[in-house]
Amino acid sequence: MSDFRSDTVTRPTPAMKQAMLDADLGDDVFGDDPTVNRLQQTAAEMLGFEAALFAPSGTQTNLIAMMSHCQRGDEAIVGQQWHTYRWEAGGMAVLGSIQPQPLEHQPDGSIALADIEAAIKPDDPHFARTRLVVIENTTGGKPLPLSYMREVRALAQRHKLQTHIDGARLFNAAVAQSPQDPVAQARLLCESYDSLSLCLSKGLGAPVGSLLLGPKEFIGRARRVRKMLGGGMRQAGVLAAAGLHALQHHVLRxxxxxxxxxxxxxxxxxxxxxxxxxxxxxxxxxxxxxxxxxxxxxxxxxxxxxxxxxxxxxxxxxxxxxxxxxxxxxxxxxxxxxxxxxxxxxxxxxxxx
CATH class of the missing domain: 3.90.1150.10 (Aspartate Aminotransferase, domain 1)
Structure with missing residues (x-):
């Protein structure tokens, strides 16, 4: 069988399975699973964030991010074809009471900066409050350029908006742009963004899990939202070990x-x-x-x-x-x-x- 359906169908390698078997375990809801803590610390240091949070899926880490950035009645600017808007069952609206503002894409997968700026609502009680700009990298397999990522970040900062990257395949973008040093490139792509969702179970090959990265205070709020959404896991180190192995061995490949x-x-x-x-x-x-x-x-x-x-x-x-x-x-x-x-x-x- 040659399975080209998705990079989510990968099986753990023998070395990854061994890492899972050997994992030190604790109770992650209490914060004392050493393997989960090591995974979170490793990812944060690798990508230039203060802290990270391990969760079951990328859909959940995206939703946790949006619910941690936004309050009920706030608005998030998203892409019309992006995962956060089209492929996550409307979770931001249904569970977060967050209004999505979807925008059309350019042929290269980006959203025109002028369209983002035009979608930002004035401070008026008639409108939902624009609070967040979400970027997806890669999008449809296309890596967004570093220059564009910086322009979006600067635009959001001018308007005092929060920024989130759905980076499910961030390392694919980084490897495509800088095959010799993709970790450094990934750090540059994320630089000064407020949060990042990184999937471990796509190209990186772990069987389960994604990470949400951001400032310590933000991750503290996110931990509460994760619990609310049912994403708190107990001896999760057996899964985190696979993610740790993936970050250490599967990026360059x-x-x-x-x-x-x-x-x-x-x-x-x-x-x-x-x-x-x-x-x-x-x-x-x-x-x-x-x-x-x-x-x-x-x-x-x-x-x-x-x-x-x-x-x-x-x-x-x-x-x-x-x-x-x-x-x-x-x-x-x-x-x-x-x-x-x-x-x-x-x-x-x-x-x-």
């Missing part, structure tokens, strides 16, 4: 995932170019990290996906309409459990189709 995604994109492009009848019926989108989008005409899509499934290749997909045509967009994600051989197998299958 993300470059392998990027190389595999690039090889997949180049192979798909060659196959489509070699078959003239596919012209106009397929599009291979540029790949920058570990996520590749491949569009295929709706008339071919079901047969194509069935063909892949029969050959043990799993992907995710969804229909969309563009210029009067219906297309299916297929998402391929490379990760710890996708090898160069898996990419070759996938390309052979596509070529056979």
């Amino acid at each position: 993300l470059a392998e995932d990027h190389a595999n995604a690039q090889a997949l994109a180049e192979g798909l492009s060659r196959i489509c170019a070699d078959h003239p009848r596919l012209r106009g019926m397929t599009t291979v989108h540029p790949v920058q990290t570990n996520i590749l989008f491949f569009d295929i005409d709706a008339g071919l899509a079901d047969d194509f996906l069935r063909h892949l499934e029969q050959r043990g290749i799993r992907v995710t997909s969804g229909y969309y309409r563009h210029a009067g045509r219906t297309m299916k967009r297929i998402r391929w994600v490379t990760h710890l459990d996708v090898s160069a051989a898996d990419v070759r197998h996938a390309l052979e299958a596509v070529g056979a189709f």
Whole structure:
């Protein structure tokens, strides 16, 4: 089975499993699990924050962040396609009573600075209070440039707004931009932002968990919100050990995932170019990290996906309409459990189709 559905499907490596078995344990709700504490301290020091908090998922760390930054009736500026708005079941509104203000994206995945500024509400009782600007990096596999991250931070500071990064794949962005020293690049991307959510169970390969990072006082509030949301875990060190191993051993290897995604994109492009009848019926989108989008005409899509499934290749997909045509967009994600051989197998299958 070659599973390209997501980088969340990875299994712990043997070394990671051993680290989990060997973990020192305590009660994290009481704050005395030594492995959780070590993970939190390691991540905070690595990324330039005062403190960190371990939680079960990135959806929860994002929600904890927004509920710690905002009060009922406050507003958070988010991207129309970003995880915090589109893919987290409306948690900020349903559980946090926070109004999302979604904005459209530019082709590079960013939100225009002018659009962010125009969305900030005046101090008037008719409006929700704009309190927070949320940035997602990467977004759709595209790393946002350091210059843009700094411009958003400066804009928010001018307007006295808080800032949060949904950095589920932050290290993918950092590796793409600075493969020799991605940890230093990640620190620069986060510099002066008020909080960061970092997923350990995507490209980093841990089985469970995300971290919320920020100032000590903020993390103190966040700990209370985590408890409220049911995210307090007891002997969580067995999970934190996997996250600690991931931070120590799996950051640099993300470059392998990027190389595999690039090889997949180049192979798909060659196959489509070699078959003239596919012209106009397929599009291979540029790949920058570990996520590749491949569009295929709706008339071919079901047969194509069935063909892949029969050959043990799993992907995710969804229909969309563009210029009067219906297309299916297929998402391929490379990760710890996708090898160069898996990419070759996938390309052979596509070529056979």
